[in-house]
Amino acid sequence: xxxxxxxxxxxxxxxxxxxxxxxxxxxxxxxxxxxxxxxxxxxxxxxxxxxxxxxxxxxxxxxxxxxxxxxxxxxxxxxxxxxxxxxxxxxxxxxxxxxxxxxxxxxxxxxxxxxxxxxxxxxxxxxxxxxxxxxxxxxxxxxxxxxxxxxxxxxxxxxxxxxxxxxxxxxxxxxxxxxxxxxxxxxxxxxxxxxxxxxxxxxxxxxxxxxxxxxxxxxxxxxxxxxxxxxxxxxxxxxxxxxxxxxxxxxxxxxxxxxxxxxxxxxxxxxxxxxxx
Amino acid sequence: xxxxxxxxxxxxxxxxxxxxxxxxxxxxxxxxxxxxxxxxxxxxxxxxxxxxxxxxxxxxxxxxxxxxxxxxxxxxxxxxxxxxxxxxxxxxxxxxxxxxxxxxxxxxxxxxxxxxxxxxxxxxxxxxxxxxxxxxxxxxxxxxxxxxxxxxxxxxxxxxxxxxxxxxxxxxxxxxxxxxxxxxxxxxxxxxxxxxxxxxxxxxxxxxxxxxxxxxxxxxxxxxxxxxxxxxxxxxxxxxxxxxxxxxx
Amino acid sequence: xxxxxxxxxxxxxxxxxxxxxxxxxxxxxxxxxxxxxxxxxxxxxxxxxxxxxxxxxxxxxxxxxxxxxxxxxxxxxxxxxxxxxxxxxxxxxxxxxxxxxxxxxxxxxxxxxxxxxxxxxxxxxxxxxxxxxxxxxxxxxxxxxxxxxxxxxxxxxxxxxxxxxxxxxxxxxxxxxxxxxxxxxxxxxxxxxxxxxxxxxxxxxxxxxxxxxxxxxxxxxxxxxxxxxxxxxxxxxxxxxxxxxxxxxxxxxxxxxxxxxxxxxxxxxxxxxxxxxxxxxxxxxxxxxxxxxxxxxxxxxxxxxxxxxxxxxxxxxxxxxxxxxxxxxxxxxxxxxxxxxxxxxxxxxxxxxxxxxxxxxxxxxxxxxxxxxxxxxxxxxxxxxxxxxxxxxxxxxxxxxxxxxxxxxxxxxxxxxxxxxxxxxxxxxxxxxxxx
Numbered sequence: 025x026x027x028x029x030x031x032x033x034x035x036x037x038x039x040x041x042x043x044x045x046x047x048x049x050x051x052x053x054x055x056x057x058x059x060x061x062x063x064x065x066x067x068x069x070x071x072x073x074x075x076x077x078x079x080x081x082x083x084x085x086x087x088x089x090x091x092x093x094x095x096x097x098x099x100x101x102x103x104x105x106x107x108x109x110x111x112x113x114x115x116x117x118x119x120x121x122x123x124x125x126x127x128x129x130x131x132x133x134x135x136x137x138x139x140x141x142x143x144x145x146x147x148x149x150x151x152x153x154x155x156x157x158x159x160x161x162x163x164x165x166x167x168x169x170x171x172x173x174x175x176x177x178x179x180x181x182x183x184x185x186x187x188x189x190x191x192x193x194x195x196x197x198x199x200x201x202x203x204x205x206x207x208x209x210x211x212x213x214x215x216x217x218x219x220x221x222x223x224x225x226x227x228x229x230x231x232x233x234x235x236x237x238x239x240x241x242x243x244x245x246x247x248x249x250x251x252x253x254x255x256x257x258x259x260x261x262x263x264x265x266x267x268x269x270x271x272x273x274x275x276x277x278x279x280x281x282x283x284x285x286x287x288x289x290x291x292x293x294x295x296x297x298x299x300x301x
Numbered sequence: 302x303x304x305x306x307x308x309x310x311x312x313x314x315x316x317x318x319x320x321x322x323x324x325x326x327x328x329x330x331x332x333x334x335x336x337x338x339x340x341x342x343x344x345x346x347x348x349x350x351x352x353x354x355x356x357x358x359x360x361x362x363x364x365x366x367x368x369x370x371x372x373x374x375x376x377x378x379x380x381x382x383x384x385x386x387x388x389x390x391x392x393x394x395x396x397x398x399x400x401x402x403x404x405x406x407x408x409x410x411x412x413x414x415x416x417x418x419x420x421x422x423x424x425x426x427x428x429x430x431x432x433x434x435x436x437x438x439x440x441x442x443x444x445x446x447x448x449x450x451x452x453x454x455x456x457x458x459x460x461x462x463x464x465x466x467x468x469x470x471x472x473x474x475x476x477x478x479x480x481x482x483x484x485x486x487x488x489x490x491x492x493x494x495x496x497x498x499x500x501x502x503x504x505x506x507x508x509x510x511x512x513x514x515x516x517x518x519x520x521x522x523x524x525x526x527x528x529x530x531x532x533x534x535x536x537x538x539x540x541x542x543x544x545x546x547x548x549x550x
Numbered sequence: 551x552x553x554x555x556x557x558x559x560x561x562x563x564x565x566x567x568x569x570x571x572x573x574x575x576x577x578x579x580x581x582x583x584x585x586x587x588x589x590x591x592x593x594x595x596x597x598x599x600x601x602x603x604x605x606x607x608x609x610x611x612x613x614x615x616x617x618x619x620x621x622x623x624x625x626x627x628x629x630x631x632x633x634x635x636x637x638x639x640x641x642x643x644x645x646x647x648x649x650x651x652x653x654x655x656x657x658x659x660x661x662x663x664x665x666x667x668x669x670x671x672x673x674x675x676x677x678x679x680x681x682x683x684x685x686x687x688x689x690x691x692x693x694x695x696x697x698x699x700x701x702x703x704x705x706x707x708x709x710x711x712x713x714x715x716x717x718x719x720x721x722x723x724x725x726x727x728x729x730x731x732x733x734x735x736x737x738x739x740x741x742x743x744x745x746x747x748x749x750x751x752x753x754x755x756x757x758x759x760x761x762x763x764x765x766x767x768x769x770x771x772x773x774x775x776x777x778x779x780x781x782x783x784x785x786x787x788x789x790x791x792x793x794x795x796x797x798x799x800x801x802x803x804x805x806x807x808x809x810x811x812x813x814x815x816x817x818x819x820x821x822x823x824x825x826x827x828x829x830x831x832x833x834x835x836x837x838x839x840x841x842x843x844x845x846x847x848x849x850x851x852x853x854x855x856x857x858x859x860x861x862x863x864x865x866x867x868x869x870x871x872x873x874x875x876x877x878x879x880x881x882x883x884x885x886x887x888x889x890x891x892x893x894x895x896x897x898x899x900x901x902x903x904x905x906x907x908x909x910x911x912x913x914x915x916x917x918x919x920x921x922x923x924x925x926x927x928x929x930x931x932x933x934x935x936x937x938x939x940x941x942x943x944x945x946x947x948x949x950x951x952x953x954x955x956x957x958x959x960x961x962x963x964x965x966x967x968x969x970x971x972x973x974x975x976x977x978x979x980x981x982x983x984x985x986x
Contacts, residue, residue: 060505061379061381061383061505062381062382063381101506120413125413125414126376126377126378126379126414126506127378127379127380127414127416127417127418128413128414128415128416130379130380130381130416131380131416132379132380132381132382132403132405132416132418133380133381133382397602398609402905404898404901404903404904404905404906405903405904405905406901406902406903406904407904408902419901419903421898430745430746430747433686433688433689433744434688434689434690434691434741434744434745435686435689435691436677436681436685436686436689436691436692436695437676437677437680437681437683437684437685437686437692438680438684438685438686439680439684454676455676455680455684456672456673456676457671457672457673457674457676457677457680458601458671458672458673459670459671459672459677459691460607460612460613461613461689461691461741463609463612464612464613464745464748464893465745465747465748466747466897467746467747467897468747468897468898469609469610469896469897469898471609472609473601473602473609473612473672475600475602478672478673479673535901536747536897536900538746539746539747540746541746541747
């Protein structure tokens with residue numbers, strides 16, 4: 025009994041501080057202040073690059089709890105000019121003065137309504153699970169866009185709320201309005217490895233083409249190792265089940281499957297039973 | 302009403318290009334061009350028909366009393382849009398239109414600060430293209446204070462004034478059945494004794510300064526009539542002679 | 551009890567209309583229905599739906615298809631007036647046979663234009679009051695409205711006197727009519743051209759261009775309607791009318807060349823303009839309006855009609871008809887483009903702000919198209935009815951009086967049977983099933 029208690033206490037003593045330390049090691053990447061007015065975006069990343077440490081700000085100037093400062097009545101520019109809050113460094117000596125370059129910190133509202141739902145955002149947001157997961161980086165996007173670019177229109181500011189399927193990739197939804205290949209300077213989604221860390225596995229289930237006696241059952245696993253996704257998608261087939269309409273003329277015309285399964289070169293399709301079982 | 306600067310007998314021989322005779326003839330048709338501030342943009346072009354002041358009085362340069370104007374200090378604007386909200390609340394601006402906007406500019410090539418906010422509104426021009434274009438004088442420049450006003454009863458909704466305005470300041474208001482635009486809060490505030498517009502009062506950063514340009518003691522007078530900090534107007538080439546001035550510093 | 555001659559004439563006219571044959575009647579009914587349907591749509595759009603939802607116009611593009619249609623019709627009207635004046639005011643013989651029809655069409659097209667603009671304005675009834683009570687003499691719209699109103703009255707008077715073959719009086723009235731007309735159309739150009747804030751429109755070009763375009767459209771319109779009129783009457787197109795059309799065709803060729811020259815220089819001067827002009831140029835030449843510009847305005851509106859007219863040598867009426875039809879269609883799209891392209895570049899483009907970083911977009915709604923069709927319907931219906939009500943259009947010009955039984959003062963207008971026409975019908979032999 026005592027031994028068990030000892031083990032339990034040791035375990036607790038080790039894990040609890042660790043989890044706390046884990047939290048302390050990862051400050052929220054961005055904090056959006058909307059009081060007393062909309063809005064100022066503070067970036068931990070920008071400040072940590074300057075060689076500051078946690079205690080530079082968090083030993084009296086700011087609470088550890090995000091957004092606590094804006095609940096205080098003296099959280100205004102006058103206080104900053106006196107050296108409180110950000111003004112302790114932003115006084116023209118350590119960093120640019122708080123009464124210059126106003127719009128460098130102030131983000132405005134982009135219209136009459138500001139995104140107040142997620143004032144604190146994480147540096148990395150996990151989208152999806154398993155082999156297809158994507159680690160989205162807020163910081164790399166913050167330079168080029170603002171909160172309003174994506175929130176709340178494209179994404180709810182809630183991790184896990186977005187369900188992004190393969191079919192959405194060419195529908196200009198979610199990320200793909202910008203990552204469509206049509207926006208200058210933004211890579212297209214067809215460059216899979218830019219977002220998906222690991223190779224995206226092909227769907228395991230069989231895909232049925234056609235109806236009744238002409239059904240063709242297509243399996244990715246027999247094709248993918250040979251050809252790779254790009255060989256067929258999105259040029260020949262959309263990433264969406266049920267959209268391809270393959271008629272007999274296409275067999276002759278070299279469309280769809282028959283770009284490869286043509287008479288010369290690939291396995292000819294004259295053996296109907298090869299596909300139509 | 303005409304301002305004759307050469308009556309003391311010293312003709313303008315120095316300029317060489319404009320003879321004194323031409324200048325006097327120009328002034329005779331009643332166009333008073335004064336002021337060389339704001340990059341030459343502070344100009345009062347007033348037709349001789351508007352005999353507001355007796356000749357010789359100092360405010361003659363700015364023929365309206367008070368000559369309302371607004372100075373916008375864009376380096377202080379933080380885009381909080383409180384001015385826009387205040388305007389909507391004070392003047393019942395519908396959600397499909399706007400009387401004032403705060404535009405946002407991102408300059409990727411800029412060092413340090415990359416973002417800029419620029420408030421825009423009706424410039425209450427001294428030579429308003431909208432007043433010129435309206436077929437029924439539904440919009441007119443008030444003779445007392447220079448605000449470009451609307452007479453909602455007369456508006457036929459042809460929207461030529463909307464096309465004429467170089468500042469996109471006008472829109473058709475369905476509830477009023479007429480064109481609507483910023484009137485420096487005249488109807489909602491100034492005519493009821495207030496001294497300033499809703500947007501200027503609600504700005505937390507002292508960006509918009511509303512005042513009387515004809516009063517040398519007024520803050521706007523001192524802000525504009527100086528040569529150290531640049532003062533400019535939007536779309537000067539349109540020739541509308543606006544009364545909203547922008548500055549930094 | 552003697553029947554009133556007026557009533558007799560009206561009955562006779564009604565009889566002629568009803569006996570026009572199935573093609574004619576169905577055409578007249580179709581156009582009348584278009585007119586009614588379009589007018590109802592327009593009234594509903596402005597007074598019930600609200601133009602913000604109903605029409606495709608917006609704060610950034612307040613003037614669009616309906617203004618373009620209005621300018622299309624009134625430019626055609628002034629052109630018709632000018633073309634007819636060449637004949638019976640300035641005495642050019644070759645233009646005389648088409649004079650009467652041209653004046654009537656000038657009235658009809660101007661009324662079509664008024665109809666379209668009446669369905670565009672938010673408060674047209676205020677216009678009727680305040681145009682007189684509160685005029686603004688610096689406003690091009692005021693001048694245009696007043697001058698066109700006067701011109702309509704003068705044109706109607708001129709038409710009446712023309713039909714009475716009182717050519718002296720009609721020439722005098724007509725002269726003032728074209729004075730007012732030219733002044734009015736210049737002010738229509740001036741509505742756009744005096745707006746310094748709109749670089750694409752500003753300048754002396756548009757009023758001048760509109761005059762040239764008016765003569766071009768007037769020539770095209772009179773050829774178009776004369777050919778159709780002769781089909782309705784079943785009369786052959788020969789003799790003085792055919793020669794007249796050939797002369798009009800020559801003038802049309804000249805005006806097409808003039809308009810092409812204008813357009814070329816317009817585009818060339820844009821290349822040396824500021825930001826806004828360059829962006830409009832890009833939009834027109836290779837941007838979203840490229841099809842409209844190259845195919846409709848240049849191709850169908852100028853180049854193809856020019857080639858067809860050259861090939862027709864003024865005698866092959868079918869080819870001429872095709873040419874003018876294309877030209878009229880192309881001209882409509884040219885007007886639409888002129889009006890819209892002047893507003894697509896945001897006014898705050900130079901500020902470089904995010905809110906105004908793209909060209910504005912305009913797309914007409916079906917309601918606007920219906921109102922355009924209302925104007926077309928009115929024009930078509932009035933033209934068709936006019937062909938049956940007024941019958942001594944052809945062959946009459948200054949000094950060539952075709953007086954059939956002068957009964958009295960006004961009734962002459964509704965002549966029942968014209969010997970010349972009957973003779974033409976018999977001689978021509980080309981009867982399309984309908985006897986006049």
